Amino acid sequence: MASSQSEGRRQQALDKQRQAMMEEFDKQKQNLLNETEKSRPSTNRFVGQNDSMEDSLKKATVGLVTVEDFKKAREALEEAKARESVQKLEVK
Numbered sequence: 239m240a241s242s243q244s245e246g247r248r249q250q251a252l253d254k255q256r257q258a259m260m261e262e263f264d265k266q267k268q269n270l271l272n273e274t275e276k277s278r279p280s281t282n283r284f285v286g287q288n289d290s291m292e293d294s295l296k297k298a299t300v301g302l303v304t305v306e307d308f309k310k311a312r313e314a315l316e317e318a319k320a321r322e323s324v325q326k327l328e329v330k
Contacts, residue, residue, distance in 0.1 A: 291319060 298311045 291315065294319075 294315050299308050300314060317324055
């Protein structure tokens with residue numbers, strides 16, 4: 239009976255030690271990932287932020303059934319692009 243209690247305490251101590259080791263490992267892993275991410279060039283760095291009119295239209299019209307819906311979506315996108323360009327001109 240005494241040996242089973244001591245084995246239980248020993249097991250608990252080993253579990254705590256293992257848990258502490260796993261936490262330390264996770265911290266080191268996260269630090270390595272953060273350092274690697276800082277040194278890696280971003281994939282979005284050289285990508286244009288503005289979608290072309292055609293790309294925006296493709297994204298907006300996925301799943302449309304009628305031509306009227308397509309025309310409405312195209313007109314709305316054209317108006318939005320026109321408003322954007324006017325705002326850019328006003329800022330300059």
